[in-house]
Amino acid sequence: MIGVEPVDSDAMNRALRAGHPVSLETPGLFADGVAVRQVGSYTFPIVQATVERIVTVNNDEICGAIKDIFDDTRTIVEPAGALAVAGLKAYVERTGERGKHFVALLSGANMNFDRLRFVAERAELGESREALFAVTIPERPGSFRQFCAALGRRVITEFNYRLNDRQRADVFVGVSVGSREDAAQVRAGLLRQGYEATDLSDNELAKLHVRYMVGGHARDVKRERLCRFEFPERPGALLQFLDTLGGRWNISLFHYRNHGSDFGRVLAALEVPPEEDQAFEGFLKDLGYRFQIEDGNDAYNRFLQPTRKS
Incomplete structure (x- = not known):
């Protein structure tokens, strides 16, 4: 099991590295569904015991994932909801894994319509298409x-x-x-x-x-x-x-x-x-x-x- 967090809001990633919950000074707000200053005392030991690693992705990669999901399913997810797909793509690119099956869990469609303009502008960069x-x-x-x-x-x-x-x-x-x-x-x-x-x-x-x-x-x-x-x-x-x-x-x-x-x-x-x-x-x-x-x-x-x- 692989977790995914935004690179500017990676409280769990830092907690796992430190061995205990740590506090972020200013977590990024683009993926606001996962923008927490410090992970909870209940969730941390569960993740510590079950998650192999945390992959971090930037906002452009999240926007590219939102576009991928829309192209495949004609549905729009919020930035936090697209994290798993963004992480899957980043993990495969960084590790070179081939010939395996991966499953990305999508959760969250609380998308602000005004935010779509930013997503559309940055998606091509996130997919390395521009x-x-x-x-x-x-x-x-x-x-x-x-x-x-x-x-x-x-x-x-x-x-x-x-x-x-x-x-x-x-x-x-x-x-x-x-x-x-x-x-x-x-x-x-x-x-x-x-x-x-x-x-x-x-x-x-x-x-x-x-x-x-x-x-x-x-x-x-x-x-x-x-x-x-x-x-x-x-x-x-x-x-x-x-x-x-x-x-x-x-x-x-x-x-x-x-x-x-x-x-x-x-x-x-x-x-x-x-x-x-x-x-x-x-x-x-x-x-x-x-x-x-x-x-x-x-x-x-x-x-x-x-x-x-x-």
């Missing part, structure tokens, strides 16, 4: 397209960028992968092609906050036009979109997130001199994608519009 990278690319027209070409036919799940320097650009990019080993191969391939690339898949700050905060009021943007685009979502669609966009105008802001829908949605700003406005708007009409010019959008003006140099 990897997040910080990549440095040259700051010049066409560098986005060149970078996407370097990734080949891989599905880009997320792409965040804001112009901040005329020499180099740091982009936040998500890529569909098959495993952690596959993610390592993606990074190695980028390094071989001369890119600086850092895997952020285990970086909690990046996953919780930075991915939503890339941008701000750039100071080095000359003059930009802001547009929203929609294009059919399929493998290679983002690269095709960038090919169609061409390299006439420099991209100063770019945000894309694959939500699994039929259409991909991009927010992009391009540096366009005033004398080229007419040509730019004609280009948009001939582009073949649905678009909306957002130059005067209040959210853009407040949070993203370039600041004037002092």
Whole structure:
């Protein structure tokens, strides 16, 4: 018998190691059904006598287990209810066990609907189906397209960028992968092609906050036009979109997130001199994608519009 606990709420795991119940200072609350500061005096000796070991899992692995259970049974369990499946997957991966039968006991479906958004966002990371990278690319027209070409036919799940320097650009990019080993191969391939690339898949700050905060009021943007685009979502669609966009105008802001829908949605700003406005708007009409010019959008003006140099 194997027990499973969240890595940030492992009171039983620590108690077994210590030989007596210990108190956690601040147990994690994501799997709130098992978030106890100290295990009970009755349960501890029972677990001590019957459980072989405790496997700990992180929140991403729990989210991946919730998705697995939904895919298999079309039922939704709460984070604590998915612990057994998350632990089973982690145990098999870490030990390499094969040719055996395992049983995971599910218990608990007290799921808050608002929490599903977080679960959906993190499930692909938990299953090692998505990897997040910080990549440095040259700051010049066409560098986005060149970078996407370097990734080949891989599905880009997320792409965040804001112009901040005329020499180099740091982009936040998500890529569909098959495993952690596959993610390592993606990074190695980028390094071989001369890119600086850092895997952020285990970086909690990046996953919780930075991915939503890339941008701000750039100071080095000359003059930009802001547009929203929609294009059919399929493998290679983002690269095709960038090919169609061409390299006439420099991209100063770019945000894309694959939500699994039929259409991909991009927010992009391009540096366009005033004398080229007419040509730019004609280009948009001939582009073949649905678009909306957002130059005067209040959210853009407040949070993203370039600041004037002092």
